Amino acid sequence: MKIALVTGAYQGIGFATSELLMEQGYHVIMADIQDCGEHLPAMAEKGHKASALKLDLRDNSSFAKIAADIEAEFGKLDALVNNAALLVDFGISPLDIKQEMLRDVIEVNHLGPFLFTQALAPLLIRSGAGRVVNVSTQVAQLAQLSDMNSPLFDDICAAYQTSKIGVNANTVLFAKAFRDHGVKVNSCCPGWVETDMNLDELPDYGDDARPKTPREGADTSVWLATLDEDGPTAGFFTDRTRIDW
Numbered sequence: 001m002k003i004a005l006v007t008g009a010y011q012g013i014g015f016a017t018s019e020l021l022m023e024q025g026y027h028v029i030m031a032d033i034q035d036c037g038e039h040l041p042a043m044a045e046k047g048h049k050a051s052a053l054k055l056d057l058r059d060n061s062s063f064a065k066i067a068a069d070i071e072a073e074f075g076k077l078d079a080l081v082n083n084a085a086l087l088v089d090f091g092i093s094p095l096d097i098k099q100e101m102l103r104d105v106i107e108v109n110h111l112g113p114f115l116f117t118q119a120l121a122p123l124l125i126r127s128g129a130g131r132v133v134n135v136s137t138q139v140a141q142l143a144q145l146s147d148m149n150s151p152l153f154d155d156i157c158a159a160y161q162t163s164k165i166g167v168n169a170n171t172v173l174f175a176k177a178f179r180d181h182g183v184k185v186n187s188c189c190p191g192w193v194e195t196d197m198n199l200d201e202l203p204d205y206g207d208d209a210r211p212k213t214p215r216e217g218a219d220t221s222v223w224l225a226t227l228d229e230d231g232p233t234a235g236f237f238t239d240r241t242r243i244d245w
């Protein structure tokens, strides 16, 4: 059986990613700072295979034990979806952001997933065809942020953007490190998705714009988590299409 671990699985895009992977027959380890155990009865009723993992990405001292527990129970990991993230600094400029907020966001969004991937690397290699998906955002696409004509040029969230540029660095670095081990690593942007993360302060995407549902937003993550041998590595994708960094 294929085993996947999805972070931020309690709600939003992570929950949808988990369900879509279960629908493809994966056993999904649903990891979140919140208690995913609440979802297990409903998953079992649908005939899905899932387990719950309490994870705080700021607590990297817990990662070795998590890896040991997964090894003991499953012996391998076929897909890791680094999806959990914090967005708490919408509109805050790099001139104003407080160090504590910057550190917290970078720890959850960039440093945590880096060390979590490192801790789970032996299990991904053991899969023989491990897949890592790093959920990023076009709001951190340097090609757009540095283009004064881009509609994203004025979207500022100093900590979130810094952390997600770091996520894209994780993708390129781990893709190269895993090159000879059959493990593919890619970044994706889910697009604008209706979740708790963005309900308070939404960017202006125009009158006709509508957010995606979480299941629509999860599509590219699931595609990258289930790539076959010919699939890409070290890329950045949205709607299953490659985009610039």
Ligand SMILES: NC(=O)c1ccc[n+]([C@@H]2O[C@H](COP(=O)([O-])OP(=O)(O)OC[C@H]3O[C@@H](n4cnc5c(N)ncnc54)[C@H](OP(=O)(O)O)[C@@H]3O)[C@@H](O)[C@H]2O)c1
Residues within 6 Å of the ligand: 007, 008, 009, 010, 011, 012, 013, 014, 031, 032, 033, 034, 055, 056, 057, 058, 082, 083, 084, 085, 086, 108, 135, 136, 137, 138, 189, 190, 191, 192, 193, 194, 195, 196, 197, 198
């Ligand atoms: N929604 C969008 O439009 C959009 C657009 C572009 C990219 N994205 C990306 O898509 C991914 C999923 O976003 P979403 O909108 O589904 O977010 P969400 O609904 O806020 O879900 C994120 C989950 O991660 C959890 N989490 C937060 N801090 C954590 C930590 N330290 N350790 C473990 N889990 C933690 C959250 O718990 P709490 O609720 O307790 O914090 C929450 O359950 C993120 O990487 C986000 O940056 C989203």
